[in-house]
Amino acid sequence: MLEAVAKLASEYNLPCQVSLEEFMACAVGGCAGCVVEVKTEQGPMMKRVCVDGPVFNAEQVF
Numbered sequence: 001m002l003e004a005v006a007k008l009a010s011e012y013n014l015p016c017q018v019s020l021e022e023f024m025a026c027a028v029g030g031c032a033g034c035v036v037e038v039k040t041e042q043g044p045m046m047k048r049v050c051v052d053g054p055v056f057n058a059e060q061v062f
Contacts, residue, residue: 006058016058022049037062 002018009016022034029051038047038060047053 002058006061009058017055018058018061019055020049020053020061022054024050026050 002020006016006018020036022036025031025033027050029048032046032048034049035046036049036053036056037044038056039062040060044062047056
């Protein structure tokens with residue numbers, strides 16, 4: 001559903017953020033079990049949902 005909303009927002013040139021839920025083993029960023037790939041100016045990077053999120057710009061999430 002988040003992907004469909006992100007596509008619709010992109011189609012109408014609207015800003016969109018997504019709140020992601022991932023399995024979080026430690027919830028403090030130590031285990032990196034909740035990483036997602038995001039686009040950055042430096043190229044693709046892995047971000048931790050529990051520390052760097054859980055809200056991300058929809059256009060940046062792969």
